[in-house]
Amino acid sequence: MARDDDEKVPDLSSLPARIVRRLRERRFPRQIAGILATPPITARDDGLVLFSMIGTRVLLPYLVAAKSLHAQLNAGRFVILDDGTLTGRDKELLAHHCDNPRIIPIASVDTAPCPRGGTWERLLTILDLRRDNYVIQFDSDTVTTGKVPEVAQSIAANRTFTIRGDEEAEILPVAEIARRHRGQPTEHVQAALEARIDKLALASLADPHYVRGCSGFAGFAREAAGRALAVEFSQGAEALLGRAKWSEWGSEQVTSNFVVANAENALLLPYDRYMNFWDEGIPADVRFIHFIGTCRFHRGAYAAACRKVIAELRR
Numbered sequence: 001m002a003r004d005d006d007e008k009v010p011d012l013s014s015l016p017a018r019i020v021r022r023l024r025e026r027r028f029p030r031q032i033a034g035i036l037a038t039p040p041i042t043a044r045d046d047g048l049v050l051f052s053m054i055g056t057r058v059l060l061p062y063l064v065a066a067k068s069l070h071a072q073l074n075a076g077r078f079v080i081l082d083d084g085t086l087t088g089r090d091k092e093l094l095a096h097h098c099d100n101p102r103i104i105p106i107a108s109v110d111t112a113p114c115p116r117g118g119t120w121e122r123l124l125t126i127l128d129l130r131r132d133n134y135v136i137q138f139d140s141d142t143v144t145t146g147k148v149p150e151v152a153q154s155i156a157a158n159r160t161f162t163i164r165g166d167e168e169a170e171i172l173p174v175a176e177i178a179r180r181h182r183g184q185p186t187e188h189v190q191a192a193l194e195a196r197i198d199k200l201a202l203a204s205l206a207d208p209h210y211v212r213g214c215s216g217f218a219g220f221a222r223e224a225a226g227r228a229l230a231v232e233f234s235q236g237a238e239a240l241l242g243r244a245k246w247s248e249w250g251s252e253q254v255t256s257n258f259v260v261a262n263a264e265n266a267l268l269l270p271y272d273r274y275m276n277f278w279d280e281g282i283p284a285d286v287r288f289i290h291f292i293g294t295c296r297f298h299r300g301a302y303a304a305a306c307r308k309v310i311a312e313l314r315r
Helices: 017-031 033-037 056-073 088-097 120-129 149-157 174-181 189-194 228-241 251-261 298-314
Strands: 048-054 077-082 102-105 134-138 142-144 161-164 213-220 274-276 288-290
Touching (some): 033 298, 048 056, 056 088, 056 134, 056 142, 056 298, 077 120, 120 134, 120 213, 120 228, 120 251, 134 149, 149 161, 149 213, 161 251, 161 274, 174 189, 189 228, 189 251, 213 251, 213 288
Parallel strands (some): 077 102, 274 288
Antiparallel strands (some): 161 213
């Protein structure tokens, strides 16, 4: 069987799953290299920032994510947080394809008193930027496959949104969140905090809420308060769990979820059109797919989605 890039696809059915994943991951950059032949973006300084934290390893997937999202919104300019690995050649490609995006070195981001690492620099930079802009955070492993009217409407209304962590996710009072998660395993920092989230002392909120969303795709309304709520939440969570636990990977996503849930009139995007890929099939009317690391290369779905939008961008 031949692909349109003349690559022969071997029969992988008899190989162990971990070997199949490695083979698909190694082949993936060649499968999406066509993104470099698509027209460059014309950015707009219109109050919308399209933001990601990336490094050299995800440059090509990032261009697919960035160009496919921009093609549907036809708005915004790009800001990138460099994880420290972007090369000079990477920056040249980004300048060409994304219309000279602003690139922020990760070492320049002051996270105190919040943890450092674990994408905290990303969240705090987003919250700083939203003082003057509407900011959309999108991961490099996302693909926008169709029109996204809910996102466009949120931007126009200055309304915060997030993709759901799963289909059942909803914004709830923290007491209900704690009730639902109490007694469950708490090894992961997210589960540990969710089980005790009703114990947080937060002076700025009389009725705090929470949602198990996903920071892989979220929109943050323009707001002068910037990072204030995130800092207050982080300090409260650290007091509950201890510095070491709260510094573990995942605490940033918990904080992002909390900030979203307590925004005025926050929107949870409909899961049948904005989804995380868990190797359980893709709905016919899907508009946006986040290819979670655990299942990213299963069934070749990620490569297929990328190649589809690359073909559309070429036209």
